[in-house]
Amino acid sequence: MEIGRRQGAVEELVGNPVARGEVEACLKEISDLERVMTRIVTGSANGRDLVSLAQGCRPLPELKEQLGRLQSPMLARLRDNLDEMQDLRSLIEKTIVADPPFTIREGGLIREGADEEIDRLRDIMNGGAGTIAAIEGQEREKTGIRTLKVGYNRVFGYYIEVSKSFQAQVPAHYIRKQTLANCERYITQELKELEATVLTAKDRITALEYQLFTRLREFIAKGAGRVQETAAAVAAVDVLCSLAAVAAQRGYCRPEVTTGSEILIREGRHPVVEQVLKDSLFVPNDTELGVPGAQVAIITGPNMAGKSTYMRQVALMVILAQMGSFVPAKSARIGIVDRVFTRIGASDDLASGQSTFMVEMTEVAQILKHATARSLLILDEIGRGTSTFDGMAIARAVLEHVANSKKLGAKTLFATHYHELTAMEAELPNVKNYNIAVKKRGKDMIFLRKIVPGAADESYGVEVANLAGLPGSVITRARQLLQELEAGAAPAQPVEKPEADQVSMLDMSGQAVCRELQKVAVETLTPIEAMNLLFRLKQML
Known part of the structure; x- marks a missing residue:
């Protein structure tokens, strides 16, 4: 393989x-x-x-x-x-x-030496020392004039210079151009051709190159x-x-890739998220999917708890394993899939006039049309873009379709906030519930990032809103409304507290505490001094 x-x-x-x-x-x-x-x-x-x-x-x-x-x-x-x-x-x-x-x-x-003709033209264009010496030697041998020289100036170009004492030996084809005190200067047809070659050498070199x-x-x-x-x-x-x-x-392991349908991962991690975490360690999670009783996993839990990260890390590990890579896990046994389908995130398509919900439904339709029993489906909060009952009905229908081995039977990770869907674990043999563990301390909430069996007991939406920084009055009112809705009562109108006409003694003591705190230099405070200060402030209230 x-x-x-x-x-x-x-x-x-x-x-x-x-x-x-x-x-x-x-x-x-x-x-x-x-x-x-x-x-x-x-x-x-x-x-x-x-x-x-x-x-x-x-x-x-x-x-x-x-x-x-x-x-x-x-x-x-x-x-x-x-x-x-x-x-x-x-x-x-x-x-x-x-x-x-x-x-x-x-x-x-x-490069020099690559072509003889280019080298010859370059020599001529760069002053032609070799060519001039060759012509000079040839002319001396032909004429017997040992003082014969070949030179150049801007007026005549190339010329042959012969001293007066050898003037009688000058051949007839030499053409006199200049007479000096001690010598005569001549040109020949060969020198004219040399001059023409020099003048056109650059263009010829460029063309030849x-x-x-x-x-x-x-x-x-x-x-x-x-x-x-x-x-x-x-x-x-x-x-x-x-x-x-x-x-x-990064401590990856070699996964066992099989022809089966199982996805069994022990202490799996997200290959990207674990690298960008600077102040905390990534919490690894196990995965058991595609085995009897666990064809579809319904994952519940609050926003920001890590549902999407968990589902994406499973998809990434399947892709990594199938491409021959090691995977970020302690051990893994992964069956080959034919495709990985995802429906994650929310976005609209303004150019074509499609709403967020329409885009979501179109993508789900394509997934259900093209997926097979060997596919892996990652579905995140299907149906959230419409009314609660419509969304829940669509989400349940999609779950029933993918869980039915006669219709599709694909391995599926399904994240949702519709807690009513968790009842499907008892109704269908191959559906299993998981949730992201959360620890609550009073009104505070700590995400443990751990996938555990079972359904989430709460959505913790108000707590997440509090973490996001919504005003305290909004959070308080939200908690009141949540209690009323869970009790089945109609939401009551908020009761406005009447403003007092005079300042209360409580307010005055609070202002005194604030003034006292403003005087404190926290950076120089010792532990015993801090405890004494807290005691005094408490006495003031």
């Missing part, structure tokens, strides 16, 4: 950190070969892209050697798929300069298949190393 081979590769890299470090060091030096190759094939690559390709190929031999020291069948297969591409790298490095310009039509691309570059680019494009195959192998090794690094750093 491919998943098992991936897990084996990750496990070997986790257990061999030294080898993993060597492989990672090679990977850091490899550029995005596939992206560069795409530009080359489409004809949009410049010189820097070719240099990037050559530099990206340079670590491939070392990477191949490091992979050869590992035993995993998958890593061995990836090693065999790596083409070192030394021929392409050598060709690029011999042809293109180390730091080419961005444009390919202005020259400066081709462009032609040579495009030929090289086309040649490399023909080998796109081998580059892409190597890029795919490098990418796969990179993914496996990344999965191994995360697993080693």
